[in-house]
Amino acid sequence: MKSRAMSFLCAALLGSTVALAAAPFRADKLKVVATLPELADIVEEIGDGRVEVVTITRGRENLHAVMARPSHLVALNRADMFVQVGLSLEMSFVPGLLEGARNRSIVPGAPGFVSVSERWEPIEVPASLSRQGGDVHPHGNPHMNLDPRAGEFMANAIRDGLVRLDPGSAELYGQRHQAYLQKLAQAKQRWEKLATNFRGKQIVVYHLEYNYLARYYDMEIAGAIEYRPGIPPTPNHLARVIADMKERGVKVIVVAPWSHNNDVERVADATGARIVELPNQAGGMPGADTWIGMMTVIHEKLAAAFG
Amino acid sequence: MRCLHLAVLAAAASLVPSARAQGPGFQTPGMPTFGYAGIESSQATRFSSEFNPAFSFVVDALGDYVRYSGRSDDGFDADVRGFELGAMAWVDPKAWAYFIGAMEDEQLAIEEAALHYVGFEENSTLRAGRFFIDFGKQMQVHVHELRTVERPLVLRAYLGEEVKGDGIQWDDWRPVGDKTAVRWSIGAFSSILPEEDEFLPDPAKSVDERKDIQDFSFTARVTGFTDLSDNAILQLGASARVVPDYAVEFEATGDTEEGLDNTVWGLDATYGWIDDTGQRRWTLGAECLVNTGDTGADNPAPGTVDVLDDTVCGYYAFVDYAWSRYGSAGLQFSAVELPDLNASDLSETELYYTHAFSEFQRLRLGLSAIDREDEDAFRVALQYTAVLGAHGHGVNW
Numbered sequence: 001m002k003s004r005a006m007s008f009l010c011a012a013l014l015g016s017t018v019a020l021a022a023a024p025f026r027a028d029k030l031k032v033v034a035t036l037p038e039l040a041d042i043v044e045e046i047g048d049g050r051v052e053v054v055t056i057t058r059g060r061e062n063l064h065a066v067m068a069r070p071s072h073l074v075a076l077n078r079a080d081m082f083v084q085v086g087l088s089l090e091m092s093f094v095p096g097l098l099e100g101a102r103n104r105s106i107v108p109g110a111p112g113f114v115s116v117s118e119r120w121e122p123i124e125v126p127a128s129l130s131r132q133g134g135d136v137h138p139h140g141n142p143h144m145n146l147d148p149r150a151g152e153f154m155a156n157a158i159r160d161g162l163v164r165l166d167p168g169s170a171e172l173y174g175q176r177h178q179a180y181l182q183k184l185a186q187a188k189q190r191w192e193k194l195a196t197n198f199r200g201k202q203i204v205v206y207h208l209e210y211n212y213l214a215r216y217y218d219m220e221i222a223g224a225i226e227y228r229p230g231i232p233p234t235p236n237h238l239a240r241v242i243a244d245m246k247e248r249g250v251k252v253i254v255v256a257p258w259s260h261n262n263d264v265e266r267v268a269d270a271t272g273a274r275i276v277e278l279p280n281q282a283g284g285m286p287g288a289d290t291w292i293g294m295m296t297v298i299h300e301k302l303a304a305a306f307g
Numbered sequence: 308m309r310c311l312h313l314a315v316l317a318a319a320a321s322l323v324p325s326a327r328a329q330g331p332g333f334q335t336p337g338m339p340t341f342g343y344a345g346i347e348s349s350q351a352t353r354f355s356s357e358f359n360p361a362f363s364f365v366v367d368a369l370g371d372y373v374r375y376s377g378r379s380d381d382g383f384d385a386d387v388r389g390f391e392l393g394a395m396a397w398v399d400p401k402a403w404a405y406f407i408g409a410m411e412d413e414q415l416a417i418e419e420a421a422l423h424y425v426g427f428e429e430n431s432t433l434r435a436g437r438f439f440i441d442f443g444k445q446m447q448v449h450v451h452e453l454r455t456v457e458r459p460l461v462l463r464a465y466l467g468e469e470v471k472g473d474g475i476q477w478d479d480w481r482p483v484g485d486k487t488a489v490r491w492s493i494g495a496f497s498s499i500l501p502e503e504d505e506f507l508p509d510p511a512k513s514v515d516e517r518k519d520i521q522d523f524s525f526t527a528r529v530t531g532f533t534d535l536s537d538n539a540i541l542q543l544g545a546s547a548r549v550v551p552d553y554a555v556e557f558e559a560t561g562d563t564e565e566g567l568d569n570t571v572w573g574l575d576a577t578y579g580w581i582d583d584t585g586q587r588r589w590t591l592g593a594e595c596l597v598n599t600g601d602t603g604a605d606n607p608a609p610g611t612v613d614v615l616d617d618t619v620c621g622y623y624a625f626v627d628y629a630w631s632r633y634g635s636a637g638l639q640f641s642a643v644e645l646p647d648l649n650a651s652d653l654s655e656t657e658l659y660y661t662h663a664f665s666e667f668q669r670l671r672l673g674l675s676a677i678d679r680e681d682e683d684a685f686r687v688a689l690q691y692t693a694v695l696g697a698h699g700h701g702v703n704w
Contacts, residue, residue: 058537058583060583060584060585061583061584061585062584062585062586062632065585065632066585067540067585067588069486069534069537069540070486070487070488070532070534070540071485071534073482073488074482074484074485074486074487074488075485077430077482078482100480100704102429102430131665131667131695134665135666230665230666231664232632232633257583257584258584258586261586
C-alpha cells in the first residue's frame with residue numbers, strides 16, 4: 001500500500017513537471033544576467049530600456065562564497081548576455097551556473113559572454129601558485145570593481161557587448177555610454193576632493209579587497225585580519241595584527257558588510273581603531289545602489305573616518 | 308661515418324614534434340590515426356602536459372571510540388578511511404569525463420569512471436560508465452563529502468553505504484516559471500547492489516552478468532528546486548531504485564535463491580536559508596524511504612531458504628546551522644525498520660560539529676548513538692578530511 005502511494009506521488013510529480021516545462025519564452029529586449037549589482041546598473045544605464053537585467057548577488061555577500069539559486073539557473077538558461085567581473089572573482093558560483101544553465105550563447109568565447117576585466121591590468125598577480133598563500137587568485141587581485149578607474153573600463157566592455165549582440169542599436173548605446181562617462185567625470189571631481197582626507201593614510205583591512213582603491217590613493221594597507229586570503233585569522237595572527245597596528249599607529253580598519261565580525265571587533269577594541277564598513281559591491285548600503293553611488297559612499301565614509 | 312649516421316638520426320628525431328608514447332614517431336599507413344599524432348594531430352607531443360586532466364586527492368582519516376551495551380569489543384580505532392585520486396578533463400567540446408580511484412583493502416579500485424555527453428541542443432546530459440546512483444540528496448556523493456561522519460542510517464540499510472553502478476543515465480532539466488528548475492533522470496545499470504550489506508551481510512547478493520534488458524537495475528529521480536525568497540530555497544524530490552532480478556547465496560551452506568526483486572522508493576525535501584552576507588546558513592532536510600519486495604532471505608536449515616517479501620520504511624531528518632564559512636553544527640536522526648525476520652527497529656542520532664581550517668581541510672567531531680531493541684552503541688568520532696587539487700564529481704542537484 002505504501003509503495004503504491006509512493007508510485008502515485010512520483011508519477012504525479014513527473015507528469016506535472018513535463019507539462020509545466022514546455023512553456024516557451026521570447027521577448028524583444030536583450031535578456032542580460034549580471035553577477036554584481038554595479039554591472040547590472042551599468043548595463044541598464046547604457047542599455048536604456050533595451051535590456052532586461054537579472055542580478056545574481058544582492059550587495060552584502062562575500063563574493064568568493066555566493067550561493068546560487070534556482071532563479072539564477074533559469075535566468076542564465078534564457079539569457080542573451082552574461083556580464084561578470086572576471087579574474088576569478090565569481091569563481092564560487094559562475095562556472096557551476098554556466099555549466100548547469102546549458103546556454104551556449106553566453107559561455108566564455110561566445111558573443112554573449114562579457115568579462116569586464118578583460119584587458120584590465122591586474123595587481124598582485126602571484127609569481128607561483130600554491131594553496132600556501134590561501135585562496136590565491138591565479139590572475140591577480142580580482143576586486144577591480146572597487147578601483148575608481150573601473151567605471152569607465154566596465155562601461156566600455158558592456159557597451160561593446162551590447163553592440164555586438166544588438167548592432168542595430170549601436171548609436172543609442174554609444175550615446176548612453178557617453179552620457180555615463182560624463183556622469184562619471186562629475187563624480188570623480190567630487191571623489192578627488194573627498195580623497196584629500198585619506199590620501200596616503202594607513203588602513204588595516206579584513207580581506208584584501210580594497211587594494212585597487214588603496215593603490216589609487218596611495219594608501220598603505222598595513223595589514224589584513226585574515227591570516228591569508230580566504231583563511232580565517234588564528235589567535236597568534238590577531239595578536240600580531242594588534243601589535244603591528246599599535247606600533248604603526250593605524251587607526252582605521254576597513255571591512256565589508258560580510259566581514260564585519262567578532263575578530264574585527266576584537267582588534268578594534270584592542271587598538272582603539274575605528275571600524276569603517278564599506279560596500280564591496282553596489283546594493284549593499286543606502287546610497288550605494290549604483291556603481292557611482294557605491295564609490296561615492298566609499299569616498300564619503302573614508303573621508304569621514306580620517307576627517 | 309658512423310658519427311655522421313648518428314647525427315642524421317638525431318636530427319631526424321628532433322624533427323618529429325608530435326610523437327606519442329604508444330605510437331610511432333611519425334605516422335605510416337596502417338597505423339592508428341585516432342588520438343595519435345600524424346594526420347590527426349592533437350596539438351601536443353608525448354611530452355606535453357597542456358591538455359592533461361586536472362588531478363585531485365582526498366584524504367579522509369577517522370579516529371573513534373565505540374562503546375556497546377552487552378558486548379566486550381569496545382575501544383578505540385584509528386585509520387585512513389578513504390583515500391581518493393581523481394582526474395577530470397574535457398574530452399572534446401561536447402563531452403567531459405572523470406575518474407575517481409579509491410583505496411579499498413589497501414588497493415586502488417575504480418570507484419567512478421564516467422563520461423558526460425553534453426552536446427545536445429537542450430539541457431540534457433547522457434552519462435555513461437561507472438558512477439554513483441542518482442537517489443535523493445545524499446547518495447550521489449562520497450561519504451567524506453557529507454555533512455555527517457556517516458551516511459544516514461536508512462540509506463545505509465536500504466541502499467548501501469556507497470552505491471555505484473556500471474551503466475548509463477539520461478538527465479534533463481527544465482525551467483518552470485522564473486524561479487523554479489526541475490530535473491529528472493533515468494538510469495539503467497548492470498548492477499547497483501551494494502558491495503557490502505552492513506545490516507544483513509549474509510547472504511551475499513548478486514545479479515547475473517549477462518541478462519535480458521528488463522533485468523537490468525534502474526534508477527529514476529525527479530526533483531524541483533525553487534526560490535522561496537532571496538534568502539531561501541526549497542527542493543523537493545522523488546527517487547526510485549529497482550533491482551528486478553537478483554540472487555542470494557548463503558556462504559555456510561551453499562544454498563541459493565534466485566529470481567528475487569527489490570525496489571526502494573524515496574521522497575525528500577530540503578530547505579536552505581542563507582543570510583544577506585552569505586555567512587550564516589540554516590539547512591533542514593528529510594527523506595523517507597520505502598523498501599519493498601524481496602528485502603532479504605534467511606537460511607534456517609540447510610536446503611531451506613526463507614525469502615523476506617515485505618515492505619519496510621525508514622527516514623532521516625536533519626538540521627544544520629553554519630555561523631560562518633568555517634563553523635557549523637547539526638543534528639541528524641534516522642530511524643529504520645530492518646528487513647529481517649524479526650522486523651526489528653533501529654535508530655541513530657548523530658550530533659556533529661565541523662570546523663573548516665580553510666576551504667580545503669576540515670575537522671569534524673561526531674557523537675552518535677545507535678538504539679536497537681537488543682543492543683545500544685555510542686560512538687565518538689573525530690574525522691579529518693583534506694582535499695588537494697581540483698576536486699569534483701559528476702554530482703547533480
